[in-house]
Amino acid sequence: MSVYLHDIPLPEAQARLRQALQDAGLWTVLGAETIPLDENALGRVTAQPVWAKISSPHYHASAMDGFAVRAIATHGALPSKPVTLEIGSEAQYVDTGDPLPDWANAVIPIENVESLDELGKITTEIRTPLSIRIRASVPPWSHVRPLGEDIVATQLVLPAGHVLRPVDLGAIAAAGYQEIEVARRPRVAIIPTGTELVPIGSKLKPGDILEYNSLVLAAQIESMGGEPTRYPITKDDFDTICERVQEAAQEHDLILLNAGSSAGAEDFSAKVVQRLGTLLVHGVAVRPGHPVILGLINRQSKFVNRKSKEEISTAHASTWPLRDSAQREMIPIVGVPGYPVSAALTVDIFVEPLMAQWLGRRQNELQTESATLTRKIVSPPGDDDFVRVALGMVGDKLLAAPLSRGAGVITSLVQADGLALIPRGAQGLEAGEQVTVHMYRTRAEIERTIFCIGSHDLTLDLLSQFLTEHDRRLASANVGSQGGLVALRRGEAHLAGSHLLNPETGEYNISYIRQYMPNIPVKVIALVGRDQGLMVKHGNPKGVRNLEDLTKLDVQFVNRQRGAGTRVLLDYHLNLMTIQPERIVGYDQEEYTHLGVAAAIASGRADCGLGIAAAAQALDLEFIPLFQERYDLVIPKQFAEGELLAPLIDLLADHRFQQAVSQLRGYDVSVMGKIILED
């Protein structure tokens, strides 16, 4: 049995699934259940319209503390010509909410009444007088909440398909209900498969892959209104997977079979679907996530398990749920790709519409905004391409900075402020072009985001953490010091971190700022002084001590990218020492962050690299300090004076923040906050 993967366009894949579900009678609300009207009803979806059973108020209620009267009896009352009403037949004290006596049709608030005693004198027993005196007439029904003011019996209180909010629960109760009929939550089985998978928290050896997709998928199902079941990890074994799928099919409405959806040696998902039911789609032209499988599984499949069928049905007899409407014989299955970003997006794209249909609610939708791309995006023209982007409002422009495209980089989804869609047919977009972004965050959140670009430093992570306490988010993109200044010139960031040494003057940053962003008034503030040095493995096996040692043939170096301040520093000192870069093995091997360099050394990909002490410490490397340098924040004046960045600038004088930074090895906070330049 061979399996091939043919990508089909996204709308076609969605249409095939929909058609198959319609044919199977599954493109509908799955079923309804009656639940108590309590706070657990929050977020459930009404299965029927709610028509009021009773009116609210269900009687004429006083809207004030005061006296119920006949309005006609007050006619002619004037300040100079008061009217007196006897308690009992003409007036009766009522608290707010009390029913009016049959004969009354208005209420006079207590503060507009003179209470009289048996002698006709004003009394302090304001609620229990013998008579009252009033000096103004009242129209009928004043200060009365008439029957049905809020709800009239039989009116529509809520339509079917409504997702219940707190106030809805009150209105349903007011309409006479203590239970509510809601759509039953779809039960979704999540089956992680893969011999290489290990549960989260396991001690890892190379090749082990932490199984956390099922966690993300379960949480997605939960937030869509479904009931997820996470199955234990199933090894890559065709029969075992078939058995597990068939078992899950008995108790669930949908199966998510995670990974094994491609066409590799151990990719069994498509074959499993073919064996147990109908394979509708294998491969969708969507990126990330194209090896998606869509199919239907027969519940009463003829597939014979290793356990006998009897054994399985016995095992589940007690928990077999009441089936809704027709006995359904098929249930859908989605083969979810293994890379975490692909997995999450596949569920958003294919499962959310299904859950919406099954619950009878509208599909959740993201708001869209048009944003300006900061970088070119290349996109395969055949695919609908979803690009994760960071968003920032710089001046009055909404900017979208593409994040990592790697389908394995789940942090790109965590950091994403939105998804930019490059539709099928487009070959990509140029920097500066407009792109439609599906927003993960509100516009207001984006407007609180400080967009920082340039050189990477670990203190930026700390700054980010401290800023959340001051109602700001820090989004930082690492493009090296020069890249940051260029971005500032283009108006694409609020500030840049920079540590560019001028080899002629020994001064940092200023000459570069004048060169890269002339005519833009800036404020430059020192963030930290920091050590730069060589990172090597424990014990320094290659015996590296200085830059000269980099030219040894057995020393594999790892460099920073061109434009990075650390690269400038290296080149400056190589030049001073007249060392030709070509003599350094690995000079062309570039990493984009200090931690990237450290990771390359820790993993054995390289023997040494130039970087900061903090990065070495983080990955447990040895650090040989060579130079000290200053790391500055470069801020265009218009932003330096604005409200958005004020908390960031304040933090540079914050003792707690300074202390947190000084606890990182190799940092000198004595310069922090010093104004280096102010135009």
Added chain:
Amino acid sequence: MSVYLHDIPLPEAQARLRQALQDAGLWTVLGAETIPLDENALGRVTAQPVWAKISSPHYHASAMDGFAVRAIATHGALPSKPVTLEIGSEAQYVDTGDPLPDWANAVIPIENVESLDELGKITTEIRTPLSIRIRASVPPWSHVRPLGEDIVATQLVLPAGHVLRPVDLGAIAAAGYQEIEVARRPRVAIIPTGTELVPIGSKLKPGDILEYNSLVLAAQIESMGGEPTRYPITKDDFDTICERVQEAAQEHDLILLNAGSSAGAEDFSAKVVQRLGTLLVHGVAVRPGHPVILGLINRQSKFVNRKSKEEISTAHASTWPLRDSAQREMIPIVGVPGYPVSAALTVDIFVEPLMAQWLGRRQNELQTESATLTRKIVSPPGDDDFVRVALGMVGDKLLAAPLSRGAGVITSLVQADGLALIPRGAQGLEAGEQVTVHMYRTRAEIERTIFCIGSHDLTLDLLSQFLTEHDRRLASANVGSQGGLVALRRGEAHLAGSHLLNPETGEYNISYIRQYMPNIPVKVIALVGRDQGLMVKHGNPKGVRNLEDLTKLDVQFVNRQRGAGTRVLLDYHLNLMTIQPERIVGYDQEEYTHLGVAAAIASGRADCGLGIAAAAQALDLEFIPLFQERYDLVIPKQFAEGELLAPLIDLLADHRFQQAVSQLRGYDVSVMGKIILED
């Protein structure tokens, strides 16, 4: 002990509460707890920054199915000059995700490889050849996911104060955690008080008030991330309420004492707070909701309960929770006003900031939009006034139509699309003025909303229900037929329901349309034919048979408002019959809907009224049919041809909808969908 209510401005009230909580050490995260990293962590708030413990991937992983090689060994390979690599020392098969052998630094995808057997011939054993032949070189690290590609150990994965989403759970797992430290959920006691309160579902007698505020409040607390406890109803008894509050204080972080917050005879809340702690605020200049109480309760109060103190502490000894940090001696209490709209808004205004602080997250915020008011709003200048509004996009204008101002009208909060804020200092706003609206719905939802204004008819409720199946919402405001045409002229609605009889021609609507909205091309479509007649109580006690009988002195009539089609119909027939309106008792008593008229009769406020059969049926009244009339939909041409209204127009030909309408008494669907006029 006397209690007075002095309204203070909202910001001052908020500041007093904040200051008192700061002084008591309660303006902080309450505490943290470590929970398993599973789908239940969704929505919880990180109590600490999450720094990566491990890198991901934690080894160099193949990104493809293929062969791991040394990149240098592929140098020089060309289509015409293939390079052969031995399996074992020079090449090794790897599946996606497999670790690279120590010696390898690149992967060649399987589809770019020729697999060779022992004879050097191409073999079908593509994964287990003896050697491979390649015809292109690869750069180092191609098709490899290097260690740390996603996460580098020590980097910041998530800041503290972050509300966990599905993908965050994956990233935290990838960073090496199987547990997560989150802010503990604040425990909130909700104590409903009031002798007149009865539980939902109770059989009601006049004066009984359904207690559903605690349900709404609990659901609000739940959705803010707290843990609500709903207490049973407590009668209006000072000692009992004190006892209940003190009991709740032992186990909770906040008490919401519902109702009794005003200054009436049975309003004990302020006195309770004074007795058990400190009253900070009684009365806030905010509308609705001004009788708000803010205070602090001593946990170890000296107040002596009817039960002995020993008894109480014994009762709770077993469930006494571990206290966070310092043993806190005070807890805040909010006296929540009794009207449901006031109650819900009070919790939004005063409790949400507290919950945000206690959970360490940002405050939830509503997006704001500027909208054009359709009606004048009068507002007390001393108050911050929150006006519930329905929103609609008519043409390119976002319109805000004020809904009922009654604090008892919970359906106004259910129907509200947003809250318009009339700030303190403003005396209100004129129709046509711009107002800032805090949005309950997204802009996209508003853009799917059909704004219907004019005469009320029960079929509009059915239409609303059917429209939800077609991705539309119907927002209808009842201002009578003429009011609807005026609104259309002003561009303030998409369509109007109208049944205006021309007394000269006997024709409906057309002459009025020409008069009220000249120069606006319209399409007029018949919705239904319907009976108009007199509604009377069962048994028709006053023996009303026709309009002549309305002039009997013992017959109390209830009328519709001026401009309503039913009012026109009545006046037309009174005129034909030369009956002077002044002769009808109650002619001036106006209701705005058919159901309002029916409710007035059902409740005994009136003996009869003119209206439609469906309304009589709804409230179980007798109906004496007198006339038949046609009810049309009047639609400006620009909207009649637009996409928004298409599903509504289609529904008029939908058999299911027609059948649903025909099941209401007194409706004739034979005219439904007939085009009456098309400009």
